[in-house]
Amino acid sequence: MSANNEHNSGHGESEEIARREPDEVAAVGDPIADPGLHHNDERLTDVDPKAGRRAERQVAGMFTLASLLMVGFIVAYVAIGIHPDDPENGVDIGNVQVSNLALGLTLGLALLLVGAGAVQWARSLMTSPEVVHERHELRSDDETRQATLDDWNTGVEETGFGRRKMIRNSLLGALALLPLPAVLLLRDMGPNTGGTPAERKEHTIWAEGVRILTDVTFMPIRAADLEVGSLVNAMPATFEELPEHGPERINERAKSPVMLVRMLPDEIHVAEGRENWHVDGILAYSKICTHVGCPISLYEQTTHHMLCPCHQSTFDLADNGKVIFGPATRSLPQLPIAVDDEGYLIAQSDFTEPVGPSYWERTR
Amino acid sequence: MSTIVNGAGKVVDFVDQRITASNWLKRNIRKVFPDHWSFLLGEIALFSFILILLSGVFLTFWFKPSMAHIAYEGAYVPMRGVGMSEAYASTLELSFEVRGGLLMRQVHHWGALVFLAAMSAHMLRIFFTGAFRKPREINWLIGVTLLVLGVAAGFTGYSLPDDLLSGTGLRIIEGGMLAIPIVGTYLSSFLFGGEYPGDDIVARLYPLHILLIPGLIIALVTAHLMILWYQKHTHWGGPGKTNHNVAGAPFFPIYVAKAGGFQFIVMGVIVLLAATIQINPVWLWGPYDPSVVSAGTQPDWYVGFLDGALRVMPPWEFYIFDRPITMSVLIPAVILPGLILTPLALYPWLEQKATGDTREHHVLDRPRNVPVRTGIGVAFIVFYILLWIAGGNDFFATILEIPVNWITWSIRIGIFALPPLAFWLTKRICLGLERRDRDKVMHGRETGIVMVSPDGEFSELHAPLSQADAYQLTWHERQLPSDPGPATDANGIPNPNYRAKRVQAKLSRFYFGDVVQKPTREEVEAAHHNGHHDAVEAGHRDEITSGQQ
Ligand code: HEM
Ligand code: FES
Numbered sequence: 028m029s030a031n032n033e034h035n036s037g038h039g040e041s042e043e044i045a046r047r048e049p050d051e052v053a054a055v056g057d058p059i060a061d062p063g064l065h066h067n068d069e070r071l072t073d074v075d076p077k078a079g080r081r082a083e084r085q086v087a088g089m090f091t092l093a094s095l096l097m098v099g100f101i102v103a104y105v106a107i108g109i110h111p112d113d114p115e116n117g118v119d120i121g122n123v124q125v126s127n128l129a130l131g132l133t134l135g136l137a138l139l140l141v142g143a144g145a146v147q148w149a150r151s152l153m154t155s156p157e158v159v160h161e162r163h164e165l166r167s168d169d170e171t172r173q174a175t176l177d178d179w180n181t182g183v184e185e186t187g188f189g190r191r192k193m194i195r196n197s198l199l200g201a202l203a204l205l206p207l208p209a210v211l212l213l214r215d216m217g218p219n220t221g222g223t224p225a226e227r228k229e230h231t232i233w234a235e236g237v238r239i240l241t242d243v244t245f246m247p248i249r250a251a252d253l254e255v256g257s258l259v260n261a262m263p264a265t266f267e268e269l270p271e272h273g274p275e276r277i278n279e280r281a282k283s284p285v286m287l288v289r290m291l292p293d294e295i296h297v298a299e300g301r302e303n304w305h306v307d308g309i310l311a312y313s314k315i316c317t318h319v320g321c322p323i324s325l326y327e328q329t330t331h332h333m334l335c336p337c338h339q340s341t342f343d344l345a346d347n348g349k350v351i352f353g354p355a356t357r358s359l360p361q362l363p364i365a366v367d368d369e370g371y372l373i374a375q376s377d378f379t380e381p382v383g384p385s386y387w388e389r390t391r
Numbered sequence: 392m393s394t395i396v397n398g399a400g401k402v403v404d405f406v407d408q409r410i411t412a413s414n415w416l417k418r419n420i421r422k423v424f425p426d427h428w429s430f431l432l433g434e435i436a437l438f439s440f441i442l443i444l445l446s447g448v449f450l451t452f453w454f455k456p457s458m459a460h461i462a463y464e465g466a467y468v469p470m471r472g473v474g475m476s477e478a479y480a481s482t483l484e485l486s487f488e489v490r491g492g493l494l495m496r497q498v499h500h501w502g503a504l505v506f507l508a509a510m511s512a513h514m515l516r517i518f519f520t521g522a523f524r525k526p527r528e529i530n531w532l533i534g535v536t537l538l539v540l541g542v543a544a545g546f547t548g549y550s551l552p553d554d555l556l557s558g559t560g561l562r563i564i565e566g567g568m569l570a571i572p573i574v575g576t577y578l579s580s581f582l583f584g585g586e587y588p589g590d591d592i593v594a595r596l597y598p599l600h601i602l603l604i605p606g607l608i609i610a611l612v613t614a615h616l617m618i619l620w621y622q623k624h625t626h627w628g629g630p631g632k633t634n635h636n637v638a639g640a641p642f643f644p645i646y647v648a649k650a651g652g653f654q655f656i657v658m659g660v661i662v663l664l665a666a667t668i669q670i671n672p673v674w675l676w677g678p679y680d681p682s683v684v685s686a687g688t689q690p691d692w693y694v695g696f697l698d699g700a701l702r703v704m705p706p707w708e709f710y711i712f713d714r715p716i717t718m719s720v721l722i723p724a725v726i727l728p729g730l731i732l733t734p735l736a737l738y739p740w741l742e743q744k745a746t747g748d749t750r751e752h753h754v755l756d757r758p759r760n761v762p763v764r765t766g767i768g769v770a771f772i773v774f775y776i777l778l779w780i781a782g783g784n785d786f787f788a789t790i791l792e793i794p795v796n797w798i799t800w801s802i803r804i805g806i807f808a809l810p811p812l813a814f815w816l817t818k819r820i821c822l823g824l825e826r827r828d829r830d831k832v833m834h835g836r837e838t839g840i841v842m843v844s845p846d847g848e849f850s851e852l853h854a855p856l857s858q859a860d861a862y863q864l865t866w867h868e869r870q871l872p873s874d875p876g877p878a879t880d881a882n883g884i885p886n887p888n889y890r891a892k893r894v895q896a897k898l899s900r901f902y903f904g905d906v907v908q909k910p911t912r913e914e915v916e917a918a919h920h921n922g923h924h925d926a927v928e929a930g931h932r933d934e935i936t937s938g939q940q
Contacts, residue, residue: 123487145649217584284682387573
């Protein structure tokens with residue numbers, strides 16, 4: 028394709044202007060006249076046939092190397108097994124990593140070389156000159172606009188949409204109602220039983236007399252098992268009775284977890300009405316952050332501060348779980364606890380307020 | 392002619408005889424595409440998206456979007472016997488039992504990070520060069536929507552494997568939803584199919600992630616590119632490059648080869664990232680358990696600023712009719728995104744108000760020549776980066792060995808103080824650069840050679856610029872603040888539009904009042920006559936009185 032072709036190519040949209048003559052004088056208000064399009068200097072490959080051949084070899088070399096790398100990919104796929112000979116042994120992570128590296132390097136480099144080759148080809152060898160096209164204003168001319176408007180009006184006129192008010196209004200009414208069935212269909216995305224969403228938030232499976240079990244191992248805990256300064260994650264004994272399948276278990280995991288901490292009784296600043304919520308300095312707090320619900324986890328023994336790793340809300344466990352830093356607005360709910368006949372820690376009741384973040388229905 | 396070319400000719404012939412393709416092709420095959428590195432950012436976004444589509448389809452062949460509870464029996468020994476969802480188990484299967492599966496997972500995830508980074512950088516380039524101006528406002532809006540969809544795609548994807556991190560992310564989303572007055576608990580209940588987390592959410596996010604959101608993205612990208620094609624690309628000004636033409640390389644073959652090659656380069660780089668830098672090793676996090684969290688984990692970079700906003704909010708909650716309004720969550724989770732997106736989407740119209748300009752613009756602005764816009768952009772970047780740093784406040788606290796609270800407090804203050812400062816500073820820098828350009832045009836380039844005149848005066852020798860070089864510094868339009876005109880006309884009759892005009896003039900003065908104008912021809916000539924001695928006045932206003940030239 029020759030540059031010549033450019034000049035008489037096409038009409039209409041992409042009509043090309045001949046190379047602009049430089050302006051003699053600057054446009055009004057401009058200090059410097061437009062010197063006109065500067066055509067790119069010739070490339071070395073344009074003037075030196077040797078450089079051209081070198082570039083050609085480079086490009087072809089890259090494409091060839093890419094092919095070799097793809098063969099390498101196939102080899103890596105076949106040769107680096109990740110499946111264990113004996114399924115009992117399981118997979119060797121090392122093999123997976125090696126396979127990942129080998130497959131990724133060969134494929135990635137192959138792609139890179141195909142790309143680099145194409146770009147190099149375009150830059151150094153393709154002969155297209157710089158092209159200039161004229162732009163045209165995007166707006167249609169007044170005549171066309173008027174004609175379009177007329178056509179539209181004719182159409183509207185033909186329907187009689189403006190005159191036949193009854194048809195128009197009943198149609199608009201029907202269309203306005205159309206979203207209702209669509210929205211209604213989504214109704215069953217949420218449950219139909221079990222009260223309002225807010226009501227479901229008010230209860231956990233903690234209740235009077237429910238034993239407090241260690242998390243993971245689910246062992247009952249005696250007061251004496253806990254040393255001053257320690258922290259134990261715990262769950263209600265009722266958790267174990269929940270069905271293996273279905274959402275109940277995981278839903279309770281999101282509501283019921285508590286942390287048991289023990290401190291010296293005189294370190295605790297007990298709020299009014301909570302005097303008998305602890306057992307010899309053992310306190311139970313909800314593990315669910317009142318900010319947006321992460322499980323809280325970082326305990327600093329000496330200060331009794333509990334930090335949520337998500338956004339650093341900090342609660343003072345010696346002071347009724349009050350917020351002392353961070354974005355949380357509510358104290359951590361405390362679970363009133365006691366000891367049963369056999370000396371194990373139990374709950375006195377469910378939480379006295381909903382656990383987790385604030386929500387609209389939740390009053391003060 | 393080679394057989395390939397022959398073959399292509401046959402295809403064109405076939406299509407042409409059916410849908411007159413040659414007519415369209417003839418007009419478009421040599422379409423002009425201007426070249427500049429910053430025009431590649433959008434291409435990176437497009438090409439990484441294509442790779443995401445390809446790797447994503449691969450993942451769907453194994454991934455099971457189910458939260459059914461199973462005991463793991465797969466190849467990863469440390470997890471055997473552990474209870475988990477099928478989604479998590481199938482992600483382990485993809486990683487450990489499918490050759491190339493881990494690679495494709497990592498390609499998909501790295502692709503997502505690159506996709507969003509490229510879209511963001513592309514958007515900044517559009518902003519700083521004024522490419523959003525008429526007639527490109529529609530594409531600006533499409534772009535803003537694409538960015539939102541991209542974040543949604545990333546977030547829904549992040550939530551699918553049902554590992555500890557993805558669950559924690561969802562928990563925070565749920566907490567944010569609960570803060571919405573009146574409907575919060577219902578929204579959460581409908582999304583999760585009851586209580587959080589339930590066993591529906593993965594199955595519900597899945598069709599959004601693999602069908603709805605990518606479908607919308609594909610549709611919008613198509614529209615974006617069609618509009619781009621129709622309007623022709625913007626270009627930088629310069630000798631011979633005006634608002635009425637477009638100069639560059641022809642679509643075929645140069646652009647096809649370069650962009651096609653670039654597609655492979657982008658894919659290659661992402662695959663190499665996936666090969667060498669591990670991302671989201673879900674087997675280390677473990678299956679989701681709402682009572683467990685691992686400290687120090689970070690979300691993907693594009694949600695970091697929201698996480699940061701959640702972190703730096705002071706605990707602010709008040710009651711209306713005994714109902715809590717939790718501002719400390721509402722502001723970052725609901726209000727802030729709206730507060731960022733609304734002005735972002737409307738910016739082209741905001742600026743149009745200031746310029747009062749309804750013409751088409753096809754020549755880009757050098758950022759320095761619109762100091763206020765550039766300042767606003769930099770102020771926004773500073774605001775965003777501060778929130779982003781806040782999202783890693785624990786990380787930075789560990790690195791800097793200072794308490795987290797200090798960082799939080801610095802950011803609480805900085806978020807109000809630093810963006811205005813950044814605006815002011817950027818504007819000064821732009822004005823300084825403009826002044827330098829103006830000096831160069833009037834007096835030439837500084838040579839570093841110091842001359843002593845016969846009467847002992849020192850001066851630096853200035854070498855005149857070539858016409859092309861001087862034109863490079865002056866091709867931009869002269870934009871003067873507009874004048875509201877008199878409040879009443881000659882007969883004393885009040886101008887009914889005066890108020891609106893005054894507002895417009897005010898905005899216009901804010902934007903263009905301080906701009907250091909390029910010199911006029913007379914000034915340049917005068918400067919050349921006077922030698923090198925005349926001082927350049929800052930913010931010098933020319934004789935031209937109103938409007939733009
Ligand atoms: C539109 C842009 C998209 C973005 C930004 C995106 C992002 C993500 C991310 C960040 C993940 C988590 C990956 C991990 O670390 O495991 C993911 C998972 C996934 N994505 Fe996408 N994705 C996109 C489109 C798609 C498409 C089009 C498909 C399929 C047609 C798809 C299929 C999947 C599947 C099956 C998973 C879960 C498998 C796994 O996590 O290993 N994605 N996505
Ligand atoms: S969830 Fe605990 S601080 Fe945000």
